[in-house]
Amino acid sequence: MSAATGSALPHPYRVVSRHVDTADTVTLELDHDGAPLPGFAPGQFAMLTAFGIGEVPISLCGLPEASDGSARRLTHTLRAVGAVTRALHAATPGTVIGVRGPFGTSWDVPSAAGHDVVIVAGGIGLAPVRPILQTVLAERTRYGEVVLLVGARTPADLLYADELRRWAAAGVQVGVTVDRPSDGWTGHVGVVPALIPAARFDPGRTVAFVCGPEVMMRFTARALLDRGVPADRLRVSLERNMRCGLGWCGHCQLGPLLLCRDGPVVDYTRAEPLMTVREL
Numbered sequence: 367m368s369a370a371t372g373s374a375l376p377h378p379y380r381v382v383s384r385h386v387d388t389a390d391t392v393t394l395e396l397d398h399d400g401a402p403l404p405g406f407a408p409g410q411f412a413m414l415t416a417f418g419i420g421e422v423p424i425s426l427c428g429l430p431e432a433s434d435g436s437a438r439r440l441t442h443t444l445r446a447v448g449a450v451t452r453a454l455h456a457a458t459p460g461t462v463i464g465v466r467g468p469f470g471t472s473w474d475v476p477s478a479a480g481h482d483v484v485i486v487a488g489g490i491g492l493a494p495v496r497p498i499l500q501t502v503l504a505e506r507t508r509y510g511e512v513v514l515l516v517g518a519r520t521p522a523d524l525l526y527a528d529e530l531r532r533w534a535a536a537g538v539q540v541g542v543t544v545d546r547p548s549d550g551w552t553g554h555v556g557v558v559p560a561l562i563p564a565a566r567f568d569p570g571r572t573v574a575f576v577c578g579p580e581v582m583m584r585f586t587a588r589a590l591l592d593r594g595v596p597a598d599r600l601r602v603s604l605e606r607n608m609r610c611g612l613g614w615c616g617h618c619q620l621g622p623l624l625l626c627r628d629g630p631v632v633d634y635t636r637a638e639p640l641m642t643v644r645e646l
């Protein structure tokens with residue numbers, strides 16, 4: 367998993383499109399309004415500034431288009447949960463946002479070539495794994511079975527519904543489950559790890575990518591290990607309160623790791639002992 371160190375000063379980017387995904391979540395496409403940042407890899411994150419309010423870490427959720435390796439366009443899906451994400455959520459086309467990055471480790475998707483790929487996401491955790499799907503589908507023949515299992519609170523909270531249908535049509539095994547069904551929902555109800563036993567993949571030749579709330583990642587990892595996926599081929603994305611993004615301030619320390627630098631994507635062999643210690 368490669369790591370990158372981004373800038374300490376925000377670069378101006380302008381919102382060029384705003385797509386409403388769910389009641390509290392939007393996808394913003396940003397275009398550089400000055401010098402573009404270096405390109406981001408799937409799994410890495412940016413620090414986004416709503417000027418006058420604050421700065422928050424938000425993952426890359428779409429592959430950059432530029433062929434020169436720079437981040438001319440950036441796509442971010444964000445859920446409004448507090449002051450900064452509410453301000454970013456409200457940003458309309460033309461609004462200038464500050465962007466620092468790229469930060470953190472990547473999913474290292476190419477290392478899964480020749481393997482089955484199993485992706486498990488909970489809630490907004492589907493955003494950071496979206497570029498994994500895009501990478502794999504762009505070079506479909508390099509990978510074996512591709513499985514995407516998604517959990518959402520309700521059907522109305524499900525992200526990228528159209529894309530889920532397109533990915534299924536492209537041969538991805540897509541499984542969706544919700545905590546609380548609404549009228550007319552005919553799909554699965556329950557937690558996302560429950561979808562793992564029925565998915566078709568060869569555990570011995572699988573690389574798994576997991577992103578979501580920490581408790582969901584723990585149970586998902588347990589279900590994948592029980593199926594026989596080796597722990598060193600299981601990657602999780604860990605979130606902590608990130609400030610500098612550069613490994614300087616220590617806000618995102620988790621045991622020996624500074625997650626803005628050594629994460630967010632961490633091999634489960636390193637993550638597991640840290641995820642099971644309370645209050646660490």
Ligand SMILES: Cc1cc2nc3c(=O)[nH]c(=O)nc-3n(C[C@H](O)[C@H](O)[C@H](O)COP(=O)(O)OP(=O)(O)OC[C@H]3O[C@@H](n4cnc5c(N)ncnc54)[C@H](O)[C@@H]3O)c2cc1C
Nearest residue numbers: 411422423424425443444445447448449450451605606630
């Ligand atoms: C590496 C990384 C990547 C992320 N990627 C995305 C993304 O792609 N899309 C997205 O919507 N969000 C993402 N987040 C979460 C996002 O950074 C937080 O929601 C944001 O920092 C909240 O800031 P706020 O000022 O709006 O709210 P605050 O007032 O800081 O918090 C509001 C509520 O959200 C909770 N909260 C704050 N930070 C987090 C966090 N890191 N994880 C879980 N709960 C939190 C607080 O405990 C509080 O209950 C990511 C976080 C990290 C660390």
